[in-house]
Amino acid sequence: MIEFAFPWMFLLLPLPVLVVWLAPEHKEKKHSVQVPYFNRLVQVTGEAPKQGAVLISRNNIQRILISIAWICLVTSMAKPELIGPPNSQEKSARDLMIAVDLSGSMQIEDFTDSQGNKVSRLTAVKQVLTSFVESRGKDRLGLILFGDAPYLQAPFTEDTNTWLTLLRESEIGMAGQSTAFGDAIGLAISVFENSETQNRVLIVLTDGNDTGSRVPPVDAAKVAAAYNIKIYSIAIGDPTAAGEEKVDVEVLEDIAKATNGQHYLAIDNQALSDVYQQINDLEPEKFDSISYRPRTSAHHYPIVVFMLIYLVSLTLVNIRFYFKQRKQEA
The missing domain is CATH 3.40.50.410 (von Willebrand factor, type A domain)
Structure with a gap:
């Protein structure tokens, strides 16, 4: 049987969604080169000029890993405890x-x-x-x-x-x-x-x-x-x-x-x-x-679960990248 010492910590689960929804994107200024023949360069390259910020998007695996990491962190902060059988004294x-x-x-x-x-x-x-x-x-x-x-x-x-x-x-x-x-x-x-x-x-x-x-x-x-x-x-x-x-x-x-x-x-x-x-x-x-029930803290298990998932995913990504690179070289 599992109980949480601080179950109210699960109220933090939607916090990342609120941050993405309410907080603006990070904007960063970069140096650029001004050339007099910009229009000719556009015609040669075939690229259309664009304005505004460029958003770096994550792939699905990254989104899943970040979600799991946040869930594991919040679960650990809620401090799960393993409740043993009742003992009488x-x-x-x-x-x-x-x-x-x-x-x-x-x-x-x-x-x-x-x-x-x-x-x-x-x-x-x-x-x-x-x-x-x-x-x-x-x-x-x-x-x-x-x-x-x-x-x-x-x-x-x-x-x-x-x-x-x-x-x-x-x-x-x-x-x-x-x-x-x-x-x-x-x-x-x-x-x-x-x-x-x-x-x-x-x-x-x-x-x-x-x-x-x-x-x-x-x-x-x-x-x-x-x-x-x-x-x-x-x-x-x-x-x-x-x-x-x-x-x-x-x-x-x-x-x-x-x-x-x-x-x-x-x-x-x-x-x-x-x-x-x-x-x-x-x-x-x-x-x-x-009568009392012994309580054993299990707050570290969610972190261990995340680390195992992360290591397995990182290993699979590296293996995939390795075979893809070998295929391109061939």
Whole structure:
């Protein structure tokens, strides 16, 4: 299939006809010899005197070649394009932000890994997040680390390998010892403002109370709901603990409820894995299908066609002239 990028260029096709019709012939003065015996010379030669311009006419082959040349030039300026078959490209329709708590209480070793060894809460989170992220397909993932303040460790990206590298390099206390849970939600909102998709998900993993936010977590969640952000809050640790290690389950539930999300309590590694599996079921992958047709410019082909016709015609004319000359010599 062929389409023209500038089809209006074909309006130039009748331009040579208009030039021939409207523009006067070119006149050129030449020197002449004045002789006193002009009348006698006319009688001897038998030629009658003429006045006016002499028009040099072209033969039919020249007219045809000039017409083809102009048509090819205009067609090339119209920029013909070869349209290929439609191709479909799938693009993730969801931006998934994960916020991880790096406060001091995340170093408590009260989780059991798949081999039965005691590991810290952060280590368990990293292990399970690795499996979770590797199953996300084409989702765009972001990473926020928070403690005394939240930090955007990774903007939304489809490069899961880089995302996992940044997660593995995170350590306890990198963002401070407190828990600025509400500020982490606020940072996620500001990042989501530049997101093009409408299916926005924030997963927050924390094991403590909000101890350092300027904006209360519930208020931040209400703002997130206005931006169509769904929050899944995951409480990590023992809900019966006291002091700074205590998990404020009520606040986490209110946050999830305000955004039509879900709240989960993960007390060990297996429970944390089950939580991610439930999120996989609740948030199935959605894709935008983008269909496009590849376009290949073919503007040079008309010029090539003309050149071939011209070379063939010129060759035939020379051959004809050669045999005609040989015949005259014979």
